[in-house]
Amino acid sequence: MGPADLLRKSLLTLAADNRVRDLIERAPVSRSVVKRYVPGAYDSDAVAAVATLRATGRWATIDFLGEDTTDPQQAEAVTTAYLRLLDLLAADQLTARGEAEVSVKLSAIGQQLEGGDAIALANARRICEAAQRLGTTVTLDMEDHTTTDRTLTTLATLRADYPWVGVAIQAYLHRSEADCAALAGEGSRVRLCKGAYSEPEEVAFQSMDEVDKSYVRCLRILLSGKGYPMIATHDPRLVEIGTALAREAGRAPDSFEFQMLYGVRPEEQRRLADRGHRMRVYIPYGEEWYGYLMRRMAERPANAMLFVRSLISR
Numbered sequence: 315m316g317p318a319d320l321l322r323k324s325l326l327t328l329a330a331d332n333r334v335r336d337l338i339e340r341a342p343v344s345r346s347v348v349k350r351y352v353p354g355a356y357d358s359d360a361v362a363a364v365a366t367l368r369a370t371g372r373w374a375t376i377d378f379l380g381e382d383t384t385d386p387q388q389a390e391a392v393t394t395a396y397l398r399l400l401d402l403l404a405a406d407q408l409t410a411r412g413e414a415e416v417s418v419k420l421s422a423i424g425q426q427l428e429g430g431d432a433i434a435l436a437n438a439r440r441i442c443e444a445a446q447r448l449g450t451t452v453t454l455d456m457e458d459h460t461t462t463d464r465t466l467t468t469l470a471t472l473r474a475d476y477p478w479v480g481v482a483i484q485a486y487l488h489r490s491e492a493d494c495a496a497l498a499g500e501g502s503r504v505r506l507c508k509g510a511y512s513e514p515e516e517v518a519f520q521s522m523d524e525v526d527k528s529y530v531r532c533l534r535i536l537l538s539g540k541g542y543p544m545i546a547t548h549d550p551r552l553v554e555i556g557t558a559l560a561r562e563a564g565r566a567p568d569s570f571e572f573q574m575l576y577g578v579r580p581e582e583q584r585r586l587a588d589r590g591h592r593m594r595v596y597i598p599y600g601e602e603w604y605g606y607l608m609r610r611m612a613e614r615p616a617n618a619m620l621f622v623r624s625l626i627s628r
């Protein structure tokens with residue numbers, strides 16, 4: 315394992331450590347580092363970010379930050395936050411064509427509680443019902459591998475009533491080619507990403523090269539299928555391969571989209587949108603930025619250095 319892999323693994327371990335989380339959240343972290351990736355704590359901050367992106371032809375999917383909810387009241391609060399956010403987006407006419415949708419982590423709406431699958435399903439239904447009424451969509455984020463089966467089962471149940479519900483599939487998992495094949499049917503919205511958690515070698519490819527190859531295999535399956543692939547990566551090579559495979563498959567510009575994270579490669583986001591591609595930006599908002607930001611740091615050592623410097627210099 316090289317130094318970059320070591321740093322990545324260490325940051326991902328810290329992302330799951332509540333003691334370190336408490337220390338860092340109390341430290342005088344430079345607001346500008348967080349703000350680059352998280353536009354703010356309030357739903358109005360998220361809506362303002364959506365409007366700014368719209369002005370340059372980009373769409374949005376919004377994540378209310380919060381994972382591993384450990385009490386039912388918190389699951390209820392997260393669900394309510396999503397419902398309020400959807401209403402705010404609709405009031406600003408940002409939902410009717412699906413320009414702004416929401417991304418939901420099932421762990422944030424109750425999956426880890428006792429009887430969590432039923433709780434998360436019921437809360438997800440409420441969010442889907444609101445999204446349907448307002449003309450937009452919902453995508454389920456994918457979390458660590460211990461939750462993959464449960465998330466896909468919940469997805470299948472939701473899709474019986476809301477066939478437009480999407481899901482993220484992580485190319486680093488050995489199982490993902492098979493999952494992509496199962497999810498490449500008519501109307502199926504699948505967001506393909508590399509995967510952001512620290513996973514053991516029994517279930518996941520460990521080298522970047524293997525992950526990239528798996529990503530391309532999954533892309534081929536999705537783009538040659540009948541669903542709606544969402545190509546979520548900042549990797550220039552994979553964006554290029556995605557564009558070429560979509561052309562090869564004869565896909566119309568409105569039959570797939572690219573997705574990137576808020577604050578990451580904004581020029582490339584604009585370039586893709588300017589070239590007529592659908593470009594959707596994932597916008598996280600809320601107070602619970604720690605786990606999200608640590609995963610971003612792990613992806614890019616240069617960002618980690620920026621972050622560490624901001625911790626020690628006010």
Ligand code: FDA
Nearest residue numbers: 455456482507508509510546547548549573574575596613
């Ligand atoms: P990677 O991190 O390997 O970067 C490849 C290249 O991209 C770099 O070499 C560089 O050229 C460029 N690059 C990357 N970051 C950059 C930066 N900050 N600035 C400049 N260039 C940069 N994961 C998950 O497990 N579950 C999920 O539900 C989701 N959801 C999700 C939604 C969306 C819209 C996105 C874009 C990503 C996710 N992810 C995710 C995260 C995903 O799994 C992955 O961790 C990150 O996208 C990073 O992987 P990349 O494909 O960007 O490649």
